[in-house]
Amino acid sequence: MIKINNLNFGYSKHQLLFKNLSMQLSNGHIYGLLGKNGAGKSTLLKNLAGLVYAESGSMDVLGYNPAKRQPALLEQICFIPEEFYLPSVKIDAYVKANAVFYPNFDHPYFTSLLAEFDIPVGQKLINMSYGQKKKVIIAFGLATNAKLIIMDEPTNGLDIPSKAQFRKIMASALTEDRCIIISTHQVRDLDNLIDTVIMLDENSVALKASVEEITDKLVFKRVKEIDETVIYSEPSLAGFNAVMPNFHKEDSKLDLELLFNAVLAEKNKLKPIFN
Amino acid sequence: MEFRDNKAIYLQIAAYVCEHILLGKWKVDEKVSSVREMAVTLEVNPNTVMRTYELLQNKNIISNKRGIGFFVAEDALKNVKDYLKTQFIEEELPVVFRNVYLLNIGFDELETRYNTFVKETFNP
Amino acid sequence: MNNTFNIQRFGLLLKRQWLEFGKIYLISLLVALGVIVAFYGFALWKAFTYADSFSPRDLNFREPLFLIFGFIFISIIASSYFAHLGQKPKAIIDLLIPASTFEKFLTGVFFTSILSIVSFLFLFYITDLAFVSKLRGMYTSVEQITPYVHNGKEITSIDHIAYFFSKYSGRDKFLPLYFFPFFVTSVFLLGSIFFNKFHYIKTAICVMIFSGIWTAIVVKSGEWLFEGKIMIDQENRNMNHMSQNTGEWLGVLLIVTLTAIFWSITYVRLKEKEV
Numbered sequence: 001m002i003k004i005n006n007l008n009f010g011y012s013k014h015q016l017l018f019k020n021l022s023m024q025l026s027n028g029h030i031y032g033l034l035g036k037n038g039a040g041k042s043t044l045l046k047n048l049a050g051l052v053y054a055e056s057g058s059m060d061v062l063g064y065n066p067a068k069r070q071p072a073l074l075e076q077i078c079f080i081p082e083e084f085y086l087p088s089v090k091i092d093a094y095v096k097a098n099a100v101f102y103p104n105f106d107h108p109y110f111t112s113l114l115a116e117f118d119i120p121v122g123q124k125l126i127n128m129s130y131g132q133k134k135k136v137i138i139a140f141g142l143a144t145n146a147k148l149i150i151m152d153e154p155t156n157g158l159d160i161p162s163k164a165q166f167r168k169i170m171a172s173a174l175t176e177d178r179c180i181i182i183s184t185h186q187v188r189d190l191d192n193l194i195d196t197v198i199m200l201d202e203n204s205v206a207l208k209a210s211v212e213e214i215t216d217k218l219v220f221k222r223v224k225e226i227d228e229t230v231i232y233s234e235p236s237l238a239g240f241n242a243v244m245p246n247f248h249k250e251d252s253k254l255d256l257e258l259l260f261n262a263v264l265a266e267k268n269k270l271k272p273i274f275n
Numbered sequence: 276m277e278f279r280d281n282k283a284i285y286l287q288i289a290a291y292v293c294e295h296i297l298l299g300k301w302k303v304d305e306k307v308s309s310v311r312e313m314a315v316t317l318e319v320n321p322n323t324v325m326r327t328y329e330l331l332q333n334k335n336i337i338s339n340k341r342g343i344g345f346f347v348a349e350d351a352l353k354n355v356k357d358y359l360k361t362q363f364i365e366e367e368l369p370v371v372f373r374n375v376y377l378l379n380i381g382f383d384e385l386e387t388r389y390n391t392f393v394k395e396t397f398n399p
Numbered sequence: 400m401n402n403t404f405n406i407q408r409f410g411l412l413l414k415r416q417w418l419e420f421g422k423i424y425l426i427s428l429l430v431a432l433g434v435i436v437a438f439y440g441f442a443l444w445k446a447f448t449y450a451d452s453f454s455p456r457d458l459n460f461r462e463p464l465f466l467i468f469g470f471i472f473i474s475i476i477a478s479s480y481f482a483h484l485g486q487k488p489k490a491i492i493d494l495l496i497p498a499s500t501f502e503k504f505l506t507g508v509f510f511t512s513i514l515s516i517v518s519f520l521f522l523f524y525i526t527d528l529a530f531v532s533k534l535r536g537m538y539t540s541v542e543q544i545t546p547y548v549h550n551g552k553e554i555t556s557i558d559h560i561a562y563f564f565s566k567y568s569g570r571d572k573f574l575p576l577y578f579f580p581f582f583v584t585s586v587f588l589l590g591s592i593f594f595n596k597f598h599y600i601k602t603a604i605c606v607m608i609f610s611g612i613w614t615a616i617v618v619k620s621g622e623w624l625f626e627g628k629i630m631i632d633q634e635n636r637n638m639n640h641m642s643q644n645t646g647e648w649l650g651v652l653l654i655v656t657l658t659a660i661f662w663s664i665t666y667v668r669l670k671e672k673e674v
Contacts, residue, residue, distance in 0.1 A: 029322070049495060050494075051491060052674065053671070069499070069500055069670075071402055072402055077495065079495050081491045098415060101408070101496055101498065171311070171321060174314075192278065195323065211320075212326065253278075
């Protein structure tokens with residue numbers, strides 16, 4: 001579905017943000033894109049949508065080169081940016097003007113999504129709060145039935161009930177022919193929703209593995225003492241939260257925050273495990 | 276449903292389904308929530324639910340009828356009990372034993388307490 | 400599906416852009432109408448209030464008003480069209496609309512060069528029609544004698560007070576002037592996508608600098624070529640009519656070429672626009 005090959009990208013020629021980044025993404029998954037501030041999460045998403053141009057390398061999104069900005073690809077992309085703008089019109093006017101560009105737009109689905117998000121249809125977009133507007137563009141984006149869904153920090157600005165609604169909606173939005181990529185800092189909002197983790201660090205992909213693969217190879221648990229098998233640990237109330245190689249085929253719950261810190265701190269120990 | 280911290284999500288979902296079957300909410304030959312419905316209810320990735328359903332299928336707790344969906348298997352009740360029993364013996368009993376040993380609790384005391392518990396909880 | 404141009408998609412895009420800009424556009428039309436009416440009213444109030452106080456000279460303000468205000472109006476409209484692409488959130492939404500870059504560019508040309516010029520002409524025409532008709536009704540005896548050239552023959556027309564857009568208004572046609580508005584809008588449209596902020600001011604400054612350089616080059620090269628020389632080919636001077644015509648056509652050619660160049664640069668800039 002998406003193939004990135006040796007992508008080199010930088011906002012200035014001398015300082016590359018990505019060096020030879022390669023990656024493949026396939027349908028039927030919700031990818032969680034993680035990384036420190038400035039690691040290039042948003043930039044990678046923009047590359048996928050053709051909003052920025054790489055220095056070199058090739059990119060194939062649904063068989064198209066996104067840099068060409070062809071309508072046939074654009075109508076298959078739903079991009080929810082972190083900061084967005086909506087004109088000061090009513091929702092139905094907005095939909096009337098924009099939905100026509102998406103041949104698979106599903107009006108009843110859009111209405112039901114709005115209902116789920118508790119958004120009154122007749123309201124003017126300008127009078128809405130940030131969170132409400134965000135819900136409108138998420139609903140619109142999903143109703144386009146685009147195959148590639150890209151979301152940059154979608155839960156930012158959503159209140160607690162909306163986050164739960166968002167998770168439900170995303171769980172139902174994942175179909176076999178769709179690929180969903182969500183970048184986030186709010187790991188806890190999404191950790192059960194993500195099935196594959198992509199971590200960016202130091203100009204490239206530091207880790208890309210499914211939750212199943214991660215918990216197959218690593219075990220996350222509380223231990224009283226740290227021994228040499230522990231890859232990374234953080235002190236907690238009852239000892240340590242530790243990441244260890246999964247020698248005994250133990251089942252554990254992936255702790256994304258712990259994994260995130262482990263990847264940043266102990267990249268050299270983790271690399272051989274995943275390759 | 277609240278997920279706990281230390282157990283893989285797909286196993287927690289399995290426990291959730293088993294509980295429904297044990298409590299009689301889902302009876303033999305009845306349809307189980309579809310993968311998508313379950314994912315939406317629990318706010319988890321459908322692929323995780325799929326993994327749970329594959330596990331439960333292997334344990335003969337649910338069965339897949341092609342094109343229709345998942346159904347509670349014939350011997351589900353027995354298989355659920357077997358499955359939960361193994362799990363309990365492997366995972367929870369060691370913790371109990373450890374405390375019984377550390378706190379010096381006699382088997383007599385345990386038995387009395389067990390009997391009172393059963394009486395109070397299940398036959399009030 | 401055609402990824403470069405599709406007439407139906409182009410129509411939808413026009414509709415969508417109208418929803419976005421229509422309101423502001425109509426407001427600016429209203430303001431422009433107000434300005435034109437104010438000028439007419441200010442110049443003619445005496446003629447309306449006191450009998451026999453009208454002189455055809457009172458209408459001489461129309462040419463400068465038409466040229467200067469027309470320039471300001473179309474250049475402001477043009478320099479605001481792509482201005483929002485300087486703002487990240489708005490640019491993302493616009494670039495991702497499933498229409499081709501060419502269609503987005505053509506929409507820009509339509510709104511800034513065709514719609515704005517046509518609507519300005521229309522506003523000026525109806526205002527002039529209203530005021531001059533009223534004057535003609537009041538001052539039936541005023542006659543205006545206008546010599547003009549038609550098919551190479553000098554004709555003198557005797558008319559009442561002339562409408563601005565009448566062919567008897569006595570102005571010499573200067574062909575390049577008809578193409579000049581397109582040139583102006585193409586320059587300011589380019590400015591609107593070239594700069595991220597203060598589009599109008601920056602474009603205006605650039606125009607001034609360039610026209611300054613241009614004039615300097617023409618004057619200097621003229622001095623260099625002709626300094627100390629006298630014209631000996633007196634014959635050619637008599638072919639005044641002929642050479643004026645060719646000169647005009649050369650002017651037209653120059654303006655059309657420049658307009659086409661500016662439009663092409665705008666298209667390329669739009670294609671390369673990154674967020």
